[in-house]
Amino acid sequence: MEPINPYYPIPVKIKEIIPETPNITTFILDGKPFDFEAGQFAELTIPSVGEAPFTPSSSPYDDHMEFTIMKVGRVTDALFNMKEGDLVGVRGPFGKPYPLQNFKGKEVFIVGGGVGFAPLRSLFLALLHDLKNYKKVYIRYGARTPQDIVYKRLIPEWQKIDRVDLLMTVDVGDESWKGRVGVVTVILDKIPVDVKTSPSVVCGPPLMMKFSTQRLVEVGFKHENIYLSMEKNMSCGVGKCNHCRVGKFYVCKDGPVLTWQDVKDIEEPFL
Amino acid sequence: MKSYLLSPDKILTFVKELSRDGSLYYPMFEEGRTHLVRFDDAHEFKPDFAKIRTAENIKQFFFPSRDTVAKFPKDDVRQVDKRYLFGVKNCDLRGVDIHDRVFMGWEPVDPFYKERRDKTIMISADCPEPEDSCFCNLLGLNPYGDAVCDLNFTELPAGLLFESYTKRGEEIIDAYKGMFTEVKNDDEKARKSIREKAITKLSKINSKPFKKDLPARVEAADKARIRDARDECVECHACLHACPTCYCFLLSDYKKGKDIERVRIWDTCYYAAYARVGGGANPRSRIDERFWNRFQCKFDFFNKYENTLACSGCGRCLLGCSAKIDIREILWNL
Ligand SMILES: Cc1cc2nc3c(=O)[nH]c(=O)nc-3n(C[C@H](O)[C@H](O)[C@H](O)COP(=O)(O)OP(=O)(O)OC[C@H]3O[C@@H](n4cnc5c(N)ncnc54)[C@H](O)[C@@H]3O)c2cc1C
Ligand code: SF4
Ligand code: SF4
Ligand code: FES
Numbered sequence: 001m002e003p004i005n006p007y008y009p010i011p012v013k014i015k016e017i018i019p020e021t022p023n024i025t026t027f028i029l030d031g032k033p034f035d036f037e038a039g040q041f042a043e044l045t046i047p048s049v050g051e052a053p054f055t056p057s058s059s060p061y062d063d064h065m066e067f068t069i070m071k072v073g074r075v076t077d078a079l080f081n082m083k084e085g086d087l088v089g090v091r092g093p094f095g096k097p098y099p100l101q102n103f104k105g106k107e108v109f110i111v112g113g114g115v116g117f118a119p120l121r122s123l124f125l126a127l128l129h130d131l132k133n134y135k136k137v138y139i140r141y142g143a144r145t146p147q148d149i150v151y152k153r154l155i156p157e158w159q160k161i162d163r164v165d166l167l168m169t170v171d172v173g174d175e176s177w178k179g180r181v182g183v184v185t186v187i188l189d190k191i192p193v194d195v196k197t198s199p200s201v202v203c204g205p206p207l208m209m210k211f212s213t214q215r216l217v218e219v220g221f222k223h224e225n226i227y228l229s230m231e232k233n234m235s236c237g238v239g240k241c242n243h244c245r246v247g248k249f250y251v252c253k254d255g256p257v258l259t260w261q262d263v264k265d266i267e268e269p270f271l
Numbered sequence: 272m273k274s275y276l277l278s279p280d281k282i283l284t285f286v287k288e289l290s291r292d293g294s295l296y297y298p299m300f301e302e303g304r305t306h307l308v309r310f311d312d313a314h315e316f317k318p319d320f321a322k323i324r325t326a327e328n329i330k331q332f333f334f335p336s337r338d339t340v341a342k343f344p345k346d347d348v349r350q351v352d353k354r355y356l357f358g359v360k361n362c363d364l365r366g367v368d369i370h371d372r373v374f375m376g377w378e379p380v381d382p383f384y385k386e387r388r389d390k391t392i393m394i395s396a397d398c399p400e401p402e403d404s405c406f407c408n409l410l411g412l413n414p415y416g417d418a419v420c421d422l423n424f425t426e427l428p429a430g431l432l433f434e435s436y437t438k439r440g441e442e443i444i445d446a447y448k449g450m451f452t453e454v455k456n457d458d459e460k461a462r463k464s465i466r467e468k469a470i471t472k473l474s475k476i477n478s479k480p481f482k483k484d485l486p487a488r489v490e491a492a493d494k495a496r497i498r499d500a501r502d503e504c505v506e507c508h509a510c511l512h513a514c515p516t517c518y519c520f521l522l523s524d525y526k527k528g529k530d531i532e533r534v535r536i537w538d539t540c541y542y543a544a545y546a547r548v549g550g551g552a553n554p555r556s557r558i559d560e561r562f563w564n565r566f567q568c569k570f571d572f573f574n575k576y577e578n579t580l581a582c583s584g585c586g587r588c589l590l591g592c593s594a595k596i597d598i599r600e601i602l603w604n605l
Contacts, residue, residue: 006379007522007533011344047343048526052549072549089343206552232554233546235521238379241538242519243545245568246554248575253377271554 006238009045009089010034015064017084020150021143024115025080026057026068033090036060037097038126039119039257042067043237045089049078053094053234055256057118059125065090068118068150094237095256098123098201098227104133107193109221111212112141113184113204117150119229120203124158131163138193139166142184142208146170146177165192184208188215195220201257203229206270213260213270226260230269275444275451276458278430283316285450286357289443293353293392296332298325307356320396320426323405324360324585328515332356333387334370334537340383340522341533351386358396362407364419365583366515367393371419372577373518383535392439395420399465401473404586406599408473409481412584415466425462429455432462481602486574488605489566494559500601501562503594510588510598511539516569516581519545540564566601 015030036042041055044067052075058066071080082088108127112120120139127137139158143149149168159166167187169180180186184204200221202212209228216226232244232251239253247266249255263269277285287310289295295310300319304326310316332354339349367388374384395416398405407414416423421440424431432454435441444451482488511517521538524531538545541561547553555561573581582598589597 004379005341005346005382007535008341008346009343045343045524045531048524048531050524051522070549076549087344231548233548235538239377240373240381240518241521242540242568243521243538245572248572268554271552 006091007236009043009051009091011087011089012065014082014084014086014088017082018153020068020152021148023071024068024148024150025071026066026150027079027082028058029065029067029088029090032063032065034093036065036093038100038123039098040093040095041119041237041252041256042090042092042094043234044075044079045091046075046078046082047087047089050075051089051091052076053237053252053256055119055122055229057121059122059129061126061129068115068121070115091237094252096254098126098257100126103127103199105135107136107138107198108134109191109193109198109200109216110137110139111184111188111200111202111204111216112139113208113212114143114148115150116202116204116208116229117141118203120201121151123201128161128164131161134163136163136165136193139164140168140184140187141166142169142171142187142204144171146174183211185211185215188212188219191216191219196222197225199225199227201227206231209270217260223261223264224259227257228260228263228270230255230258230263232256272434274454274459274462275433275435276430276454277424277433277450278452281450282431285447286310286316287312288447289355289357289392293355293390295355295357297357298322298359298396307359310357318358320358320424320431321399323398323400323402324362324587326587328366328513328585328587329356329359329363330366330370330515330518332391333367333384334374334518334520336537338383338535339532340535342527343524343531343533345530349383351390354387354391355394356391357394358424359393359416359420360398360585361395361412361414361416361420362405362583362585363515364393364395364416365407365410365412366585368419369516369573369577369579369581369583370518372579376577392422392443393420394422394424394440396423397425397462397465397469399426399469401469401476402586403476404590405473405584406477406586407584408470409477409599410580410582410584413466414469414473425465427458427461427465429458429461432458477599479603482605485580485602485605486571489570492563492566492605496604497563498559500596500604501559503596504558504562505593506541506558507593508539508541509591509593510596511541511565512537513587513591515583515585515587540568570602 010033013030016028057068239250244251296307374381398414519538569581
């Protein structure tokens with residue numbers, strides 16, 4: 001059989017665009033160009049601009065694919081100018097999924113910051129799909145301000161689910177905000193899970209990753225049970241172009257989620 | 272291993288025959304450097320097999336510096352023709368070996384690399400006269416093809432003495448059986464002596480081996496010393512573009528009519544933006560970090576990944592360096 005072209009993006013239309021915050025938007029694609037498991041990522045092509053890596057934020061069990069994306073530069077600026085019905089391209093799935101088989105019967109402790117909730121949502125929806133398999137799911141989420149919280153339209157429903165415990169904090173509050181104020185570590189003061197056995201999963205901006213990981217290590221999570229999303233520069237997504245290499249890993253192929261055990265000897269692994 | 276002798280008067284006929292089957296490239300010496308040129312019946316055939324590797328590395332035959340790898344929204348199939356590389360050197364075969372691992376060794380297989388590799392026959396030649404820039408011996412290589420190539424030959428007064436390393440090599444020998452003559456004991460002796468002389472010369476040029484634990488030393492290198500070592504680097508990137516083992520690339524999209532062409536372009540890790548991520552964070556914003564990344568990649572990372580060093584000792588980087596930085600000195604001093 002001829003090998004397929006790993007650089008070719010499958011054309012697919014944008015079906016719906018849902019703004020989440022002033023600079024984060026969810027793009028719902030018209031269908032599902034390929035199957036994926038939670039944690040795997042894709043390369044999204046904006047025609048004649050280029051591509052960038054994003055992790056689907058939708059459930060792997062859905063029949064469509066969503067991305068929740070923050071506007072930060074060239075590719076994302078162009079994406080934010082697109083309209084429903086416009087054509088994009090998608091390649092994937094790339095990288096390794098979260099090892100859900102290791103999470104079975106356990107309390108899963110999820111820590112997110114900012115747009116880092118995007119891949120975590122996909123993980124969370126995958127866990128919800130078989131919630132009976134897990135003891136309990138904890139989510140600790142931090143955003144800059146109340147306006148910067150993603151999935152405000154969905155969170156109240158999630159908070160009602162039995163065996164789901166979701167807390168939020170914002171760095172800076174406003175009159176309407178009744179919740180916790182402070183960086184994400186303020187909601188990591190009490191960690192009500194069995195740290196000896198529980199997996200924890202972290203995704204967010206570099207500083208948040210650094211301090212959350214420090215805290216998880218401090219309270220006793222096993223290093224190999226701390227799963228970290230590594231944001232690195234990527235081009236090919238398939239372990240060839242070398243852009244994403246860190247330590248002894250191609251993050252696109254061996255990650256994008258690595259454990260603290262994998263990366264703790266790397267100087268500034270989150271930079 | 273069985274050898275096959277092609278007498279001097281048959282070489283041109285053999286090359287002509289092969290060139291009818293696919294375009295054939297051979298080394299020609301011109302103005303102080305050797306280049307791989309395409310054989311063309313209309314021009315005089317003036318090969319120089321004794322010289323060291325060509326000025327340009329051979330990775331461009333498998334992994335061109337600019338290559339269209341996809342079209343959007345509709346992809347199409349691009350054809351690659353059959354080729355013969357006649358008289359390449361073992362250091363460049365190590366480069367191909369490294370690229371074979373990256374592009375074909377793990378999933379997904381790169382279809383463009385594979386097709387070119389499948390359609391290119393590599394016939395290497397001995398290096399009787401290694402030069403001061405050569406240090407293949409420090410990387411555990413011989414100055415003659417003994418793997419990766421399809422055929423290797425040694426140039427002797429009696430002709431070209433071939434050995435075959437692949438089924439494809441055997442098939443060529445088989446197809447042109449009538450051209451080869453019987454190998455005498457003296458031919459094999461002459462080859463042995465040429466090789467011994469070349470190896471002795473290499474060990475005089477590079478008398479000091481790299482330390483056994485080179486990867487660990489690269490990993491543990493002292494930051495202040497790295498800064499000193501890179502002090503001279505003017506960031507011309509010549510070392511990286513010249514290197515037969517470097518495989519970094521970037522996919523870039525261009526508008527072509529109504530369609531988009533995705534082009535794969537050689538990249539180099541010395542560019543400041545190479546590792547920068549969205550929003551501007553950069554794990555290697557300083558040149559000394561990027562300078563050392565090259566060493567980490569070749570001598571530590573690739574060793575961890577593939578249990579081999581991603582350098583062939585071809586010496587192109589030290590000859591090409593604007594600041595005359597000799598990679599050997601840095602490695603010896605670790
Ligand atoms: C596995 C993974 C999953 C991710 N998931 C998400 C997600 O779900 N949601 C989200 O919002 N973000 C996600 N990100 C981050 C996202 O990929 C970046 O925000 C995105 O790449 C920014 O692209 P940009 O072009 O808009 O930004 P820019 O800052 O313009 O560019 C980003 C990088 O691309 C390089 N670059 C830009 N233009 C060029 C050019 N012309 N030529 C060469 N290089 C260029 C720059 O050097 C820079 O390093 C993820 C990242 C990874 C690695
Ligand atoms: S480095 Fe070795 S194989 Fe390469 S040209 Fe020099 S002697 Fe030949
Ligand atoms: S690092 Fe230098 S000597 Fe080694 S393969 Fe590359 S160009 Fe040749
Ligand atoms: S993105 Fe190309 S090797 Fe990882």
